[in-house]
Amino acid sequence: MSAHGDVYVLVKADDSTSSASPGSVTLRSTCKVDQCHGSEFLGNGGVCTKCPEGSVAPHGSTSIDACVPCAEFGAVAPHPKATVCVFPTVFDSSIKTGTGWRLISDSSNLAEGWKW
DSSP, rough: SSSOOOOOOOOOOOOTTOOSSSTOOOOOOOOOOOOOOOTTTOOGGEEEEOTOOOOOOOOOOOSGOOOEEEGTTTBBSTTOSSSOOOBOOOOOOOOOOOOOOOOOOOGGGGGTOOOO
């Protein structure tokens, strides 16, 4: 799994072992993807496919069914490779009452850490 979606290989030509013209090199390579980043799933043909916008999925997901839309429960996807949704820390002043329920969370579930 590459860190940023692309893999590059730098090959230095060695004039003493090259069977082609001096200063050249022949490289044959194959690549098989068997695990994708967070918010991606392994789609058809072994290609990592992004989850729909605002959705997250764990590392190694193999189906779009693993993508969870964060907005369904008031959360957000904190970044494009996220594996979990987080709750925003923006205060919604339109909410005037909140009796009868209480949300308790720790810093791992908040977009900006533990804040009150």
